[in-house]
Amino acid sequence: MNYYVLTLFPDMIQQATGASILRRADQNGLITVEAVDIRSFSANKHMRVDDYPYGGGAGMVLEAESVYRALCAVEEKVGRTMRVIYLTPQGKVLNQIMVEEFAREESLVLLCGHYEGIDERVLEEVVTDYVSIGDYVLTGGELGAMVMIDAISRFSPGVLNNEASFQFESFQDNLLEYPHYTRPKIWHDRQVPSVLLSGNHKKIEKWRHQKSLERTKNRRPDLFRRSYQIFCIWYGDERIGVVAELLIKKLSRYGKVLNFNRRKLRREGGMFDQQDLVIFVFPGQPTEHSLLDELPQRLAGRNTPFILLTVGKRKYQKDEEEKLKLEKRGFSKLAVFEILSDLSKEKVEIERISLEIRKKILTIQLDM
Numbered sequence: 001m002n003y004y005v006l007t008l009f010p011d012m013i014q015q016a017t018g019a020s021i022l023r024r025a026d027q028n029g030l031i032t033v034e035a036v037d038i039r040s041f042s043a044n045k046h047m048r049v050d051d052y053p054y055g056g057g058a059g060m061v062l063e064a065e066s067v068y069r070a071l072c073a074v075e076e077k078v079g080r081t082m083r084v085i086y087l088t089p090q091g092k093v094l095n096q097i098m099v100e101e102f103a104r105e106e107s108l109v110l111l112c113g114h115y116e117g118i119d120e121r122v123l124e125e126v127v128t129d130y131v132s133i134g135d136y137v138l139t140g141g142e143l144g145a146m147v148m149i150d151a152i153s154r155f156s157p158g159v160l161n162n163e164a165s166f167q168f169e170s171f172q173d174n175l176l177e178y179p180h181y182t183r184p185k186i187w188h189d190r191q192v193p194s195v196l197l198s199g200n201h202k203k204i205e206k207w208r209h210q211k212s213l214e215r216t217k218n219r220r221p222d223l224f225r226r227s228y229q230i231f232c233i234w235y236g237d238e239r240i241g242v243v244a245e246l247l248i249k250k251l252s253r254y255g256k257v258l259n260f261n262r263r264k265l266r267r268e269g270g271m272f273d274q275q276d277l278v279i280f281v282f283p284g285q286p287t288e289h290s291l292l293d294e295l296p297q298r299l300a301g302r303n304t305p306f307i308l309l310t311v312g313k314r315k316y317q318k319d320e321e322e323k324l325k326l327e328k329r330g331f332s333k334l335a336v337f338e339i340l341s342d343l344s345k346e347k348v349e350i351e352r353i354s355l356e357i358r359k360k361i362l363t364i365q366l367d368m
């Protein structure tokens with residue numbers, strides 16, 4: 001990932017890659033951070049870049065022209081236009097989904113304001129995203145840019161040594177992570193929970209899940225209401241099973257995959273709740289007996305959101321029927337996605353769809 005930070009304080013930005021993981025990432029060429037000094041693009045012979053606000057009022061405003069010239073210089077150098085993010089308290093508050101979405105870009109421009117802000121006209125002309133790092137006001141956008149660089153870079157391949165360390169952590173499943181312990185076993189009379197010393201991985205996993213739930217419920221009830229137990233129900237050929245497995249891995253640490261090719265599972269069906277989310281992963285071209293025509297009798301939800309993901313172009317026009325059948329059974333449709341059969345692109349597609357699904361989850365209307 002290449003970041004171009006338009007700022008009046010380039011020295012501050014150098015610190016973004018001054019230590020630890022990001023320094024190593026920078027040295028290994030995994031990320032580049034270039035601070036572009038807006039002042040050096042001033043149209044004024046005294047290198048002024050700010051002026052009084054029209055209409056009066058306190059403070060100064062960054063002029064449009066210097067910002068515009070700085071951006072044009074970057075775009076000319078890079079050879080194309082990029083997403084331009086303006087750091088502002090008036091933006092959408094940054095969250096993990098946004099971070100992962102930005103991480104899919106090759107390069108980003110981060111525009112830092114100062115004083116009272118930037119002339120609105122240049123913002124209208126060049127900005128693609130308005131991002132806030134929280135509901136408070138900073139003196140400038142630089143710290144916000146650094147926060148974004150830090151969070152986004154964790155998703156650049158190779159930046160974190162341990163692939164898993166960014167896979168399972170707070171916010172996956174809309175849960176906070178469980179507590180961590182290291183040596184010694186006893187510290188200030190406090191014992192490490194004995195289950196963690198048991199060597200029983202199943203028990204440890206269960207304990208961690210439980211702690212995540214408790215912690216989220218106590219500390220972040222808002223997040224807890226949006227945490228869903230995810231089930232991927234699939235049928236069809238092996239490849240569809242692979243998609244279901246990959247998808248659940250991306251989406252959830254605690255998700256479950258149910259293979260409905262297996263008669264036993266079909267017979268058992270399943271009863272799902274309001275806090276469950278069911279993703280049906282089905283072939284785009286139904287086999288002679290589409291499972292949707294003969295869904296297990298005992299498959300039912302209780303206002304359970306569902307997503308239909310078809311693998312391969314959806315050839316049949318049965319969406320409405322399917323929806324009705326599922327809705328009669330207590331499921332409510334959240335989204336329908338299609339994944340094409342090009343195996344080479346499958347991983348990228350799954351990544352994209354998992355982000356889309358997480359965004360959809362945020363749109364679920366909750367009964368407060």
Ligand SMILES: C[S@@+](CC[C@H](N)C(=O)[O-])C[C@H]1O[C@@H](n2cnc3c(N)ncnc32)[C@H](O)[C@@H]1O
Binds near residue numbers: 088090111131142144
């Ligand atoms: C003092 S602030 C200007 C605030 C502006 N007058 C307003 O009320 O929206 C100066 C600059 O700091 C940055 N900034 C301040 N708070 C921020 C936040 N919560 N997130 C991101 N950037 C912020 C923006 O770039 C902004 O242009």
